[in-house]
Amino acid sequence: MDKKMNGGEENSFAVKVGLADMLRGGVIMDVTNADQAKIAEDSGAAAVMALERVPADIRKEGGVARMASIDVIREIQESVQVPVMAKVRIGHFVEAQILQELKVDFIDESEVLTPADEEHHVDKHQFRVPFVCGCRNLGEALRRIAEGAAMMRTKGEAGTGNVVEAVRHMRQVMGDMRRIQSMDSAELMSVAKNLQAPFDLVQYVHEHGKLPVPNFAAGGVATPADAALMMQLGAETVFVGSGIFKAGSDIADKAERHKVQGRLAAAIVRAVVHYKDAGELLAAQRDQAATMAGLDVRTMPIEERLAERGW
Amino acid sequence: MLVGVLAIQGDYGTHCNALGEIGHECVEVRRPEDAGFANPKTGREKALMQTANRDIALRPVPDALILPGGESSTIDLIGRRYGLDFLAGAFAASGRILWGTCAGAIWLGKGEHHKVSPLGLIDVTLSRNAYGRQVDSFVAPIEVKGLDSPFEAVFIRAPKILECGEGVEVLAEHNGDPVFVRQGNIWLTTFHPERTADRRLHQLVLGD
Numbered sequence: 001m002d003k004k005m006n007g008g009e010e011n012s013f014a015v016k017v018g019l020a021d022m023l024r025g026g027v028i029m030d031v032t033n034a035d036q037a038k039i040a041e042d043s044g045a046a047a048v049m050a051l052e053r054v055p056a057d058i059r060k061e062g063g064v065a066r067m068a069s070i071d072v073i074r075e076i077q078e079s080v081q082v083p084v085m086a087k088v089r090i091g092h093f094v095e096a097q098i099l100q101e102l103k104v105d106f107i108d109e110s111e112v113l114t115p116a117d118e119e120h121h122v123d124k125h126q127f128r129v130p131f132v133c134g135c136r137n138l139g140e141a142l143r144r145i146a147e148g149a150a151m152m153r154t155k156g157e158a159g160t161g162n163v164v165e166a167v168r169h170m171r172q173v174m175g176d177m178r179r180i181q182s183m184d185s186a187e188l189m190s191v192a193k194n195l196q197a198p199f200d201l202v203q204y205v206h207e208h209g210k211l212p213v214p215n216f217a218a219g220g221v222a223t224p225a226d227a228a229l230m231m232q233l234g235a236e237t238v239f240v241g242s243g244i245f246k247a248g249s250d251i252a253d254k255a256e257r258h259k260v261q262g263r264l265a266a267a268i269v270r271a272v273v274h275y276k277d278a279g280e281l282l283a284a285q286r287d288q289a290a291t292m293a294g295l296d297v298r299t300m301p302i303e304e305r306l307a308e309r310g311w
Numbered sequence: 312m313l314v315g316v317l318a319i320q321g322d323y324g325t326h327c328n329a330l331g332e333i334g335h336e337c338v339e340v341r342r343p344e345d346a347g348f349a350n351p352k353t354g355r356e357k358a359l360m361q362t363a364n365r366d367i368a369l370r371p372v373p374d375a376l377i378l379p380g381g382e383s384s385t386i387d388l389i390g391r392r393y394g395l396d397f398l399a400g401a402f403a404a405s406g407r408i409l410w411g412t413c414a415g416a417i418w419l420g421k422g423e424h425h426k427v428s429p430l431g432l433i434d435v436t437l438s439r440n441a442y443g444r445q446v447d448s449f450v451a452p453i454e455v456k457g458l459d460s461p462f463e464a465v466f467i468r469a470p471k472i473l474e475c476g477e478g479v480e481v482l483a484e485h486n487g488d489p490v491f492v493r494q495g496n497i498w499l500t501t502f503h504p505e506r507t508a509d510r511r512l513h514q515l516v517l518g519d
Contacts, residue, residue: 015448018467018506022414026320026385041426044389046320046382081425081440082382083468105445105468128446273319273389274341 006097006126016130016150019083019105020214023047023151023237027227027269028216030054030241032072034079039258040244043265047083047106049239050076055112055159056242056292059304065113067095073102085132090310091117093126100129106151107131111309112158112241121310124148134218136169136307138176138205139195143311145213146198152211154235155307156219159242161294163226165307166219167233173215174234181209219307222247222292224271224284231275240268248290260289312517315340315373319389321381321414325505333510333519338373343398347372350394375408375517378415380467380503383439384426386414396430403432409497410516416499417470433497434476441471453502455483455491457515464490464502472501 026046031037032054040048052068053061067088077084083105088095090109095116099107109122111134124131125148133144134155141152154173156166180191180202188206192199204212217230218239227238248260267287274280302308314330316323318339327337343350347370376399378386390396399419402409409432411419417427420435427439442448445468452461464485472489475481483491490501491512504512513519 012450014506015450015465015467018465018503019445019448021322021325021506022381022467024321024324024381025318026382041384042388044385046385082384083445100446103444103446130445269385269389277341 006100006128013125013148013150017213019130020132020151023083023216024214025237025272027237027265027272028085028239029244029265030239031076031245034075035258036245036261037076037079037084039262040265041080041082043262044269045082045265046237047085048076048080049085049087049108049241050104051087054242054245055306056161056246057159058112059159059306065089067092067099067113070098070102073099073104077102077104087113088122089113090115091120091122093122096122096127096129096131100127104129109133109149111155111306115309121147124150132216134307134310135173137172137195138180139197140311141173141211141215142195142197142201142205145201145211149213151214151216153216153218153239154230155310156217156221157297157300158219158306159295160220160297160300161222161243161246161292162297163220163222163229165297166217166221166230169219169307170217170230170233170235173211177205177209177211180205220294220297221268222294224267224281224288227268228271228275228281228284231272238268238272240265243292244268246292247288249292251290264288264290312336312375313338313371313373314517315346315376317376317378317386317390317395317415319381319393319395320385322379322412322503322505323381326377326379326412329505329510329513333514333517335517338370340373340376340395340398341393343394343401345370346376346398346402348398348401350397373407375410376402378409378411378418379505380413380415383414383417383424386418387427387429390418391428399430399432403497406496408516408518410500411498412500412505413467413469413503416501419497420472420499422473433479433492433494433499435472435479435492435494435499436474437470437499437501438473439470440468442466442469444468451485453483453485453490455512455515456480457482458511462504462509462512463507464500464504465506466490466502467506469501472499 217235
């Protein structure tokens with residue numbers, strides 16, 4: 001890949017991780033149009049993810065899911081001042097080149113879209129724009145970081161409104177890190193071998209007990225309580241995908257629907273800021289007027305599970 | 312020194328680590344009570360109840376308050392809801408050190424912004440996201456008054472200082488724009504001094 005074309009050498013990793021760190025403790029919300037983007041910003045979102053369809057709809061409608069149309073992303077960029085993220089298919093570095101040219105603030109190389117490459121992810125060091133990637137375990141997280149991801153998130157199971165997979169992935173990552181931190185240094189090479197992860201990153205985890213980039217939660221977060229659960233498990237903030245704008249989708253009146261969704265969005269922001277304060281969590285949970293319907297991940301055939309995409 | 316760091320959202324954790332490295336104690340501030348102030352936005356009775364419940368009466372008032380970078384619209388919205396605008400005002404009036412970095416600087420200063428109503432505690436006008444989007448973020452060495460060698464300044468979706476009133480001292484510039492200023496006990500940086508391992512700026516502002 002052409003590093004000069006992609007501008008990777010002009011921007012240091014520190015600047016990329018810098019923006020990821022600025023988003024800590026702030027909720028990142030999936031939006032599909034300017035109205036939703038404004039509701040998200042008014043509710044206190046720290047960033048928005050510009051999409052053509054939320055994961056719940058991608059799941060329902062099937063077909064090949066690609067990066068959002070330029071018009072949708074541009075409309076959202078023009079309507080808010082918080083950072084705007086957008087998704088590319090796993091391995092689709094040309095979609096990434098286009099989004100960087102469009103000046104999106106963060107690119108999500110996402111399993112929610114149909115993968116373009118089943119062997120290789122994007123070489124993210126080549127780009128000036130920072131990337132976030134999903135993971136199910138520590139090995140996967142460290143491989144993505146070695147490729148240049150400036151932020152990690154759990155994969156969870158997007159579009160289900162079911163937090164169980166995000167919990168599984170976060171517990172796996174946090175548990176592996178605690179285990180490695182307490183190990184003897186002579187044991188680290190064998191860990192690197194078993195995790196299929198770069199040795200220097202395993203060493204970093206051993207020394208610091210954390211990832212070298214922020215570790216966020218995503219995939220199935222639908223309520224203020226879900227969001228605070230992920231924070232208490234060790235997430236530094238949460239992505240909320242279908243959870244907000246699929247809630248109350250049966251309300252016909254647009255203004256009323258937006259009001260309900262805005263209240264839920266604000267309640268999730270409140271729960272994330274005060275994630276350790278049970279009084280605030282009670283108030284946040286009471287504030288939500290609607291929740292999206294959920295799917296049981298256990299009854300879902302493996303080929304419908306988005307988290308299985310990528311390695 | 313006990314230093315409060317506004318912990319609504321953003322880079323407060325990195326500031327706390329930086330403070331620890333130079334021997335200061337850090338307290339995360341999510342409500343005025345965390346910094347030893349009663350919350351003016353809850354009724355007297357409610358405040359007393361909260362005080363009783365949360366041992367807040369015993370919390371000390373920090374010697375300095377840092378407002379970190381993050382998203383200024385989020386900080387403004389949540390900050391005002393929890394009375395942290397009042398807390399910043401009280402710190403400004405009390406003569407204690409008040410330091411805004413990036414989004415924190417936007418909130419303490421003046422200016423017309425999308426979804427942010429700044430507090431206007433210092434006579435400095437800023438413009439949000441003035442350099443552009445994330446691909447326009449950058450690192451640059453700057454000369455700082457009071458430091459004998461350049462400081463690596465990390466600018467992330469940074470604001471620009473458009474205007475400084477009388478009595479505002481400019482301590483550093485980048486390409487002719489002020490990026491580090493002071494008026495009395497209030498300090499602003501448009502960049503992120505917590506992002507590198509160099510702690511000289513924290514030491515300078517805290518008077519170490």
